[in-house]
Amino acid sequence: MSDASAQGNPLLAVPGAVGRVVLELLTEVGCISRYLFQSLREGVRPPYRPRDIFRQMEVLGVNSMPVVLITAVFTGMVLALQSYTGFKRFNAESLVGTVVALSMTRELGPVLTGLITSGRAGASIAAELGTMRVTEQIDALTTMGVSAVKYLMVPRIIAGIIMLPVLTIFADVVGIAGGYFVGVEILDANPTVYIKRTFDYLETQDIISGLIKASVFGGLIALISSYKGFTADGGAEGVGRATTGAVVLSSMAVLISNYFLTSIITG
Amino acid sequence: MIAIEGLHKGFGAKQVLRGVDLNIERGETMVIIGGSGSGKSVLIKHIIGLLFPERGKVLIDGADLCAMNDAELTAVRRRFGMLFQSAALFDSMNVWQNVGFALMQHTALSRDEVMGIAEERLKWVGLTDVLHLMPSELSGGMRKRVGLARAIAMDPEIVLYDEPTTGLDPIMADVINRLIRSVQERLGVTSVVITHDMVSAYHVADRMAMLYKGEIIEVGTPDEIRGSANAIVRQFITGSSEGPITAQ
Structure with missing residues (x-):
């Protein structure tokens, strides 16, 4: 049935709209997968560009550090406050340190770092590459026999894969420290017991699983944001659309992939 | 040297090129004229493999761009140089890094040799003391x-x-026109x-071709x-608003 007749029939309007959204999403996933395979293929071929990778590690990782740390410390603090209030109801206040440590390392550290990086670095990547696209700089690279995917996308993806776990380690430490501050300094928990409970139940596996997830998030954010920048069109408005799209899509990718990664890791 | 055969290209419902045929000889300057939206930029992007046609061929010395793999396409592109409408300089690099980019790659x-070549090429185009x-x-x-x-910079063919x-203002436009001739001669x-x-x-053409509604309608010397007796060509070259070409 044609679009026109579907629009005329209210019964078909909703499934039609759903179908269009699903098609758009599948097209987007297909295009991103194509860029992923091209990045993998070109990433393993020389020449390697360590200087470009280091520069992107700074842009993506080091520059995101302040906002990640601030978010992590306050998340750790509020987590301690909330779990204390809840646990007090059944005299389990001593487990606040455990809850903060497990929550930060397994979930909140990597996911919050991923979401913040989606907003900050994802927007920056999409805006930079989108501007390069609409001002024909990416075409210029191609005409000079340089692969834009290898030159622009691969260093960002590698930087994302390396730097997200690094940011997550800092987020974990600062979040746990924030929880300790609230638990011990404000709620008068015993510092020795708090620290003991924090580390008694924390296993290396908890930390590693969080870092693996962060690494995947980093790759996804850089890939999606680069893709959005590469496919920007229509001048300044197009760059704006690409930037918004990059933040939305990479945030969704972090949250959705988080569930599947967690279910795989926890077996 | 460059043969374009039956080139068709559309974007969504809009058909931009509708069967372009054009031969460009070695060493000549071919100017393609046409109004805004006539498909000139789309055509030039097909010649260097930035866009690929739905139908038709672009042959460079007999080799079809559309049939090439990535490595072959990269090798062909290195025989080209391209000046973009907005110049498309890399914002993050200074002038000599821009000029020497392909040489570095x-x-x-x-680095010093590349900087030397960049300086020399910049002198060719009348620029000094702009390297940094x-x-x-x-x-x-x-x-x-x-x-x-x-x-x-890479001595393209x-x-x-x-x-x-x-x-550009008329004087700077004349400077660029003279440079195009000078590059062709040098x-x-x-x-x-x-x-x-x-x-x-x-000013710059050895031959000219007019693109109108996605087709080459006339080719000849200036x-x-x-x-030309073609009413469309006559209207375009005289810049008249009256005639078969209507403003869109």
Whole structure:
């Protein structure tokens, strides 16, 4: 049935709209997968560009550090406050340190770092590459026999894969420290017991699983944001659309992939 | 040297090229004229493999661009230089890094050697003491000239010019026109220029082709084009608002 007749029939309007959204999403996933395979293929071929990778590690990782740390410390603090209030109801206040440590390392550290990086670095990547696209700089690279995917996308993806776990380690430490501050300094928990409970139940596996997830998030954010920048069109408005799209899509990718990664890791 | 055969290209419902046929000989400067939205930029992007046709072929010395793999396409592109409409200088690099970019990527030359070649090419286009300036510090005319220096840095066989005089004052436009001729004479390159600036077109062309509604409707020397009996060509070259071409 044609679009026109579907629009005329209210019964078909909703499934039609759903179908269009699903098609758009599948097209987007297909295009991103194509860029992923091209990045993998070109990433393993020389020449390697360590200087470009280091520069992107700074842009993506080091520059995101302040906002990640601030978010992590306050998340750790509020987590301690909330779990204390809840646990007090059944005299389990001593487990606040455990809850903060497990929550930060397994979930909140990597996911919050991923979401913040989606907003900050994802927007920056999409805006930079989108501007390069609409001002024909990416075409210029191609005409000079340089692969834009290898030159622009691969260093960002590698930087994302390396730097997200690094940011997550800092987020974990600062979040746990924030929880300790609230638990011990404000709620008068015993510092020795708090620290003991924090580390008694924390296993290396908890930390590693969080870092693996962060690494995947980093790759996804850089890939999606680069893709959005590469496919920007229509001048300044197009760059704006690409930037918004990059933040939305990479945030969704972090949250959705988080569930599947967690279910795989926890077996 | 460049043969375009039956080129068709559309974007969504809009058909831009509807069967373009054009031959460009080695060493000549071919100017493709046409109004805004006639498909000139789309055509030039097919010649260097930035876009690929739905139907038709682009042959460079008999080799079909559409049938090439990535490595072959990269090798062919290295025979080209291209001056973009907006110059497309890399914002994050200074002038000499822009001009020497392809040399840094594709040769084993040292940084100083690349800088030396960049300086020489910049002198060709009349620019001195700009090596360390950033693109944002350059005027429109300087940007175009840096773009041209970058296009010829690798001694290309073919140079493509996308609206080289658009946005420039008449004097700077004349400077660019003279540079296009000078590059063609000095390097013996084959040049393809797309423009709607008739002063520029007559100045640089060995032959001209007019693109209208996605097809080449006339090819000839500048004198032949001036004397064309085709009403569309006559209206375009005289810049009249009255005739078969209507403003859209």
